[in-house]
Amino acid sequence: MKPAVLTGEHFMTGDVACAEGALAAGCRFFGGYPITPATEVAERMALRLPDVGGTFIQMEDEIAAMGAVVGASCAGAKSMTATSGPGFSLMMENLGLAICTETPCVLVNVQRAGPSTGLPTQGAQGDMMQARWGSHGHYEIIALAPSSPQEIFYQTIEAFNLSETYRIPVLVMTDEMVGHLSERVVIPEAETIQTVDRPRAKGRKDVFKPYKPGPNGVAPMAIAGEGYNIHVTGLTHDHRGYPVMTVETQQEMMDQLVGKVQRNLDKIIRTESYRLDDADIVIVSYGVSTRTSLAAVDEAREQGIKAGLFRLITVWPFPEARIRELASRVKAFVTVEINLGQIHLEVERCVCGQAPAILVGHPGGTIIPPDRVVETLREFC
Amino acid sequence: MSQSKKAVSHPLDDLVRTDRIPHIWCPGCGIGTAFSSCLRAMKESGIDLMKTVMISGIGCSGRGAGYVKLDSYHTTHGRAIPFATGMKLANPELNVVVFSGDGDLFAIGGNHFIHAARRNVDLTVVCVNNLNYGMTGGQVAATTPHAAKTTTTPVGNPEAPFNLPLMAYASGATYVSRWTILHTRDLTEAIEQAILNRGFSFVEVLSPCPINYGRRNKEKALDTLKLYQERSIIKNDAHPTELDIDLNRRVILGNFVQVEKPTCVDNYDNTCRPQEFLEEEKAA
Numbered sequence: 243m244k245p246a247v248l249t250g251e252h253f254m255t256g257d258v259a260c261a262e263g264a265l266a267a268g269c270r271f272f273g274g275y276p277i278t279p280a281t282e283v284a285e286r287m288a289l290r291l292p293d294v295g296g297t298f299i300q301m302e303d304e305i306a307a308m309g310a311v312v313g314a315s316c317a318g319a320k321s322m323t324a325t326s327g328p329g330f331s332l333m334m335e336n337l338g339l340a341i342c343t344e345t346p347c348v349l350v351n352v353q354r355a356g357p358s359t360g361l362p363t364q365g366a367q368g369d370m371m372q373a374r375w376g377s378h379g380h381y382e383i384i385a386l387a388p389s390s391p392q393e394i395f396y397q398t399i400e401a402f403n404l405s406e407t408y409r410i411p412v413l414v415m416t417d418e419m420v421g422h423l424s425e426r427v428v429i430p431e432a433e434t435i436q437t438v439d440r441p442r443a444k445g446r447k448d449v450f451k452p453y454k455p456g457p458n459g460v461a462p463m464a465i466a467g468e469g470y471n472i473h474v475t476g477l478t479h480d481h482r483g484y485p486v487m488t489v490e491t492q493q494e495m496m497d498q499l500v501g502k503v504q505r506n507l508d509k510i511i512r513t514e515s516y517r518l519d520d521a522d523i524v525i526v527s528y529g530v531s532t533r534t535s536l537a538a539v540d541e542a543r544e545q546g547i548k549a550g551l552f553r554l555i556t557v558w559p560f561p562e563a564r565i566r567e568l569a570s571r572v573k574a575f576v577t578v579e580i581n582l583g584q585i586h587l588e589v590e591r592c593v594c595g596q597a598p599a600i601l602v603g604h605p606g607g608t609i610i611p612p613d614r615v616v617e618t619l620r621e622f623c
Numbered sequence: 624m625s626q627s628k629k630a631v632s633h634p635l636d637d638l639v640r641t642d643r644i645p646h647i648w649c650p651g652c653g654i655g656t657a658f659s660s661c662l663r664a665m666k667e668s669g670i671d672l673m674k675t676v677m678i679s680g681i682g683c684s685g686r687g688a689g690y691v692k693l694d695s696y697h698t699t700h701g702r703a704i705p706f707a708t709g710m711k712l713a714n715p716e717l718n719v720v721v722f723s724g725d726g727d728l729f730a731i732g733g734n735h736f737i738h739a740a741r742r743n744v745d746l747t748v749v750c751v752n753n754l755n756y757g758m759t760g761g762q763v764a765a766t767t768p769h770a771a772k773t774t775t776t777p778v779g780n781p782e783a784p785f786n787l788p789l790m791a792y793a794s795g796a797t798y799v800s801r802w803t804i805l806h807t808r809d810l811t812e813a814i815e816q817a818i819l820n821r822g823f824s825f826v827e828v829l830s831p832c833p834i835n836y837g838r839r840n841k842e843k844a845l846d847t848l849k850l851y852q853e854r855s856i857i858k859n860d861a862h863p864t865e866l867d868i869d870l871n872r873r874v875i876l877g878n879f880v881q882v883e884k885p886t887c888v889d890n891y892d893n894t895c896r897p898q899e900f901l902e903e904e905k906a907a
Contacts, residue, residue, distance in 0.1 A: 243900060243903065244897075270713075271709065271712065271713050273705075273709055292891070292895040292896045292897070292900070293896070293897055293900070295900070297712045297713065297891065298895075299708070299709075299712060299891075301705060301708070301738070302734050302735060302738040303734065305702065305705070306702070306704075306705035306708075306734075306735050306738070307705075308705075309698070309699070309702040309704075309705030309706045309708075309709065309735075310705045310706065310708050310709030310712070311709060312698075312706060312709065313678075313696070313698075313705065313706035313707060313708065313709030313710035313713070314709035314710060314712065314713035315709075315713075316696060316706075316709075316710060317709070317710040317711075317713035317714040317717065318713065318714060319713035319714070321709070321713070335699050335702070336698075336699055336702060336706075338699075339698060339699050339702075464694075466676045466694045466696075466710060466714065466717055467673065467674045467676070467694065467714060467716065467717050468673075468694075469673045470694070471692050471693055471694060471695075472694055472695070473640070473688070473689060473695045473696075473697070474695070474696045474697065475688075475689065475696075475697035476697065476698065476699060477697065484640075484642075484643060484689075485689060485697075
């Protein structure tokens with residue numbers, strides 16, 4: 243077998259680095275469907291997976307791709323898919339199945355400008371609310387937002403680790419700019435890469451309850467063929483996995499699905515700060531717009547504006563507590579994102595009128611130039 | 624005393640989640656018969672049941688997975704086959720049986736069916752065909768006969784139904800048969816053959832839905848069974864183009880297709896994996 247971890251220095255695109263991150267995390271199943279600008283993730287996996295004992299399949303559509311990913315994970319494989327806008331919409335149904343059945347998997351969305359077919363070859367960050375609420379019903383989700391090929395390599399590993407830890411689908415919400423950007427990517431030695439495997443079923447097979455939560459709120463998982471005779475359903479189910487159509491069971495199941503994320507927020511949420519300690523104005527950003535925002539902070543500081551960056555690595559769950567805390571001591575928030583106000587709404591909600599919250603948005607197709615951010619900052623100083 | 628004890632046990636109890644009984648299927652429904660044929664076939668085939676999974680979609684027949692005491696997965700509407708494909712490819716040692724209905728497998732899931740057959744994924748697909756959507760109260764399906772009444776075709780179905788075995792055959796299935804729930808022995812044998820066949824295997828089971836289909840088409844449960852008895856012609860190896868269902872005239876039952884072809888996993892291993900990998904696998 244060829245090595246799964248390509249240790250060394252590379253010059254690669256974000257899409258390729260994403261695939262390499264997945265392989266390094268232990269991903270051994272990819273169910274895909276071609277779509278610009280995510281196709282290169284599938285192409286890389288098609289090339290690499292058969293050499294490392296994994297399986298790639300190009301399914302007949304994105305619905306099937308996501309279905310196969312959930313099935314493969316139930317059979318024990320770390321599984322993923324990658325898509326963009328229209329395909330992301332089609333995956334929402336089986337994403338819900340993975341949420342309800344607590345099946346770990348990773349879904350990469352290399353975002354392009356929408357709505358509909360939109361600008362297939364040009365990036366945007368317009369699917370951030372769909373990432374949060376796109377499937378039906380109420381649920382929690384984890385979404386990461388890398389800003390470079392190097393970051394997408396590590397964040398894809400992180401996505402698998404979070405997914406396996408909490409038995410929840412994890413989204414990597416990248417975009418065309420990062421996906422198609424070629425940069426230096428350093429892949430470390432395999433043994434230095436930390437990977438996590440899902441908690442597994444143990445003990446007596448006849449009394450095992452597949453949805454009885456462990457100490458961190460996550461139930462150990464039995465995989466197909468182990469002899470636990472588990473039942474897994476997208477219907478509301480009890481700890482036995484049996485469908486129970488009662489309000490009480492719905493309440494209990496929802497407490498578990500939502501609670502395992504909400505009770506572990508401090509372990510899940512990842513953010514970064516840049517020149518934030520003495521900042522008057524906080525830029526909130528994520529993904530490729532982080533790059534715009536970093537440049538804007540430096541430029542603003544040169545002009546004497548005390549700006550700092552609060553960067554979301556995990557966009558979902560949203561770091562509400564941290565925004566509230568900042569709101570009590572800063573003069574304004576500026577959210578920089580390539581849509582017309584999505585995460586901006588979350589910031590506004592958490593700031594709750596304690597300071598102005600402004601959007602520097604864009605309908606999509608290109609990155610936001612730092613100058614536009616600096617201009618907005620100047621208006622507030 | 625011992626007699627009454629005997630009366631509450633059933634030869635398939637070890638394969639049934641008896642704690643989930645009573646099931647949801649209506650009096651006169653044929654799904655239970657198709658289901659027990661399927662369980663009996665699993666048992667009689669001699670496959671390792673610990674390595675056997677049942678996967679269903681949504682609908683009345685889609686509840687099958689909920690009653691079998693094996694690893695069982697009740698998935699999304701129409702998506703049992705893609706889920707099963709992922710499962711089989713991730714662990715080719717599993718025996719994967721898809722048990723679902725005609726609406727699930729051939730309307731919303733039709734695209735997945737033809738592609739899984741084309742790829743020859745080693746799955747056994749048992750389709751209970753009751754000619755309508757039972758779970759939602761009897762709407763027209765892709766299998767409803769022309770002119771039949773349903774809640775969404777109140778004056779008769781303007782469309783023509785699929786010939787399911789023909790579709791399976793044309794798409795590349797390597798085992799294809801059709802029986803009714805009246806022909807339980809033939810049906811059980813066919814499902815057993817389907818399970819033992821390496822490749823994409825399809826068994827269509829005609830089954831009455833007296834509550835939703837029969838009621839609107841002047842067919843009591845027993846009438847439907849009489850039709851199955853009087854109008855069916857058993858013709859093994861019949862060409863799939865002859866298999867249109869016309870219960871006013873005749874319906875052909877039998878085992879129609881059984882061919883050997885490399886499976887999806889065989890082809891992937893031989894085409895995509897490096898030679899040294901295959902040798903390592905063999906050695907292991």
